[in-house]
Amino acid sequence: RLQGDVERIRELIDVLRQIRDGRGVGRAAFEQRVMESLSWLVHNACTELLDGGVARQPSLVAPQALSPDLRPPCDVVLELCRYAIECLTYSRPRDSLAGNRRRFALELLGEASCVFEMPAPVLAFVRQTIKTGRGPAVMGAILFCETYCKARDIPVPDEVEELLLAFVKRTDSRGLAVGALNTLVESGNIDELTALDHIDNWKDRHDPWRRQQQEAQR
16 A cells, blocks of 8 residues: 555655656656545545544654554655645746646645644745636645645634635636635635625626626616
8 A cells, every 4th residue: 555655655756756857748647647646645644644543743743652553654644745845846847737736736735734734835835826826726725725724623714715705706717716615615714605695796707698698688
């Protein structure tokens, strides 16, 4: 099992780095398939840690007292988190996977946040990604917020709520708008009726068919 074999995870990360830096047909498709699977791997490893009685840790550091059977999944999560954080700021010219790579990295870090507190730069990256609102990484940031807050049973912070609502107003993607509102509903910031009101307002601004109806009624 990969979630219990940190050496194989390190080898996989080395391969991902080579593919990420390389060229060739199929490189991006292969990297994307692997990156998509890593958050599920982290989810399973974190579930194993929580089921084993591991309390949430204040940082991305393994707890001092850890049973031998829980050490492997813990090390796997930490290795993958380090790689995910590396992916957030990685840049190369004409990188077609940059946005999706960051999206999957943020989803992975969200899953890991169930056990480990994330460094301040990660939280700042999430806020900035929502504020900027560009590219596939936004969905990763939205999912990070939902997982992070649900794990702590807390509402989305006021600042982030404002960023999400502002994003809903300006995005032309219904899926992203619904995702952002669902995060606020799941975290208890707003109720479902309020979310529906926001979607109706979104349709007024961005749905061509709705705009045509409104113009025809004038």
